[in-house]
Amino acid sequence: MDAKATLKYVRITPRKARRIVDLIRGKKAGDALLALRFMPYRGAKHIEKMLKSVMANAEQKNANADSEAMIVSGTVDQGSIMKRVEQRSMGRANVIKKKSCHITLKITEE
Incomplete structure (x- = not known):
């Protein structure tokens, strides 16, 4: 039995989110949850909340399943990019790209 959750349009760059998902991929859900709680990264809070949701989804599907012993896998895809203009000197402008991502756990x- 497997369970899945998706979080879309998270305002964190995909590169930073992938760094966190790569650290928990292949671990047991209970160990991954403990590791996420003490990570210094900002995106770890989003992924921790998602992992709790996935574990609840697994228990909802099968009441006898031990969700903490299940193996975590996940992907991070790039979402839309918000483009903003920053004014510079002498009439110039810079484009600021605010990236988002879609996280699937x-x-x-086993």
């Missing part, structure tokens, strides 16, 4: 039994 999945847990499966």
Whole structure:
């Protein structure tokens, strides 16, 4: 039995989110949750909340399943980019790209 959750349009760059997901991929859900709680990265809070949601989804599907013993897998895809203009000297302008990402977490039994 597997469970899945998706979080879309998270205002964090995909590169920073992938760094966190790569650290928990392949671990048991209980160990990954503990690791996320003590990570210094800003995106760890988003992913921790998602992991709790995935574990609740697994327990909802099968009441007998031990969601903490399931293996975590996940992907991070690039979302839309908000473009903003920053004024510079002598009439010039810079474009600021504010990136977002879509995070998908999945847990499966061994």
